[in-house]
Amino acid sequence: MIKVNEINAQLNHLSQLIRLGQFDDALFGVKELQQIVEDISEQEDVYLASIANLASLFIDIGMMMPCMDAAKVGFDILNDNKEQVIGYIGEDNYYYNLSNAKSALIEEPNPFKNSFSTIDKLVSIKTDLWRAIRFQHNNSENVEPTFLVNLGNSLKRQFRVVEALECYDQVTLLNLDIPQAWLNCSETLLMLNEISNTGSIQMLTQIKKGYDNVLTSNEVPPSWIKYYQSQVEFHQKKIEELCKELNISPDPHDEKLTQEEYESLSEYRRFCLDSKLTLSEHGLYCACYGSARDNLTIPTTDGIAGDFVIPMEMVLNRLKSEFSFARHLFYEYQTSEENLDLLHESCFSELFNDELLGIDVERLRTAFRSCFGILDKIGVAVCELYNVYPPSGTVSFQSFWQLDRSDRRALFDKIKSPGLLALYSIATDLNDRKDGEWHFLKQLRNDLEHEFVVVHKQDKPGDVYSSYELLSKVVFISEDEFITYVKRLLQLTRSAIFSFVFAVRDKAIKEKKDDGIYIPNALLRQDFTFDDDELDLGET
8 A cells, every 4th residue: 555655755756757758757756656546535635635636646647848738637537626726725726727728728838819709718727826816815925926927927918918918926025946937027018019019228127137147046957058048148139139229228226226317207107106096107117217107108119000099099099197196096095194184174973984085085985986987987988999899789888799799799809909808808897797706896797886885994894883784785895995995996997008009000010011011010010920830948
């Protein structure tokens, strides 16, 4: 009879083989161990531990080798033993591993070849990762960095580059040896260049920095080092060529200068940069003077033209105006001291029911509601731009797509673009019919409009005089929760605004090409394209 310590030793050995990139040997060993484990009684703890670890190993091999057959075995183990595995490793780790398995089973690795016919598979992965993070939040204030990296990877594949970069930034700031964060940050910047049709020397520098940091890791298979070294050399050469073309000298102290410029910005602007709430393309990857303004526009320096560009720029002005207002309200709530004079003048009756009242909390409520207004306006603009109004004519950002009705999936596939796919992905986060992780935010918005929503300070609000008793519906939410939801909604809205801009640019570029007009590539675009054979560290 095999002993527990023998199984653990074999599992550790197989993990080491995977880390070293010896995937064929690892796959052979995992299959052998699977046969041994299958003879163990399902009632024994060692069986539960073994199948959970076997699933992870099969999935890791499936991702990194790559080998879809291995990933499918891992997926089947998780799917067939769901309750047992959850009971052993918890719901957070279960959905994390499940998302990895689904990622390895995606047949098309190049996100630019995805469409509205395939996007729902990626949406499912993203949903599993949000769910894993939520379950982990229930048990701990901190989220495993690897969860954030993989969420970023999933968002990246759905062209949600703004949010993907945010995920990687959270991880790289921890200074842990997680090379996937740096690698995928560089790849996301490459994607940003492609879908935005813009670039800069600072973008090149950040891309190279990502590959530089991958080379310092102890977690990269030795056989892959040469490839990443070639990427560093390639991007260094591009930096030098671009500096020569622009007649400028590379600055070896650029990071120090960037930090100095960041510190010279206003407190409000630093708050926007730190909270990932700017509307600056440069601010997505650099916090220098170039990110000091919300200078996101549809036209680029290469030129964007079309009859719809000016009307869509008008839409963008409205979106930026409302977003700036909502963002500033959030900033004021976070940073301003409570105005006791105004609170005194309002003369609220003291009911000892822990409800937050007055101008301060109304800032938070208004910022939250404003975001849904912005998103719905994006939905209307998309319907106008592509003539894709739903049969009802009513537009709600999270539900107007209706891809499963009246051949609308095929309709959207005809006009697909990275920006449009990203907008759909964001909409699924808010749609309960798509099992969206943030769908309850829409209900909270409706409650704020039509019900009594009580924002309270304590974990459980007191109510000395039973002031809530006679109301048929009262929605309670703690101040900390509400702040978290407002920030998340602001970040989703910001991502949607960027994706809207990228979608409009894409339409303009496609129409020029259809007319036979030469379109100059973005500063980096002609070299910064995705290679199907590019080495990938995979999920973490």
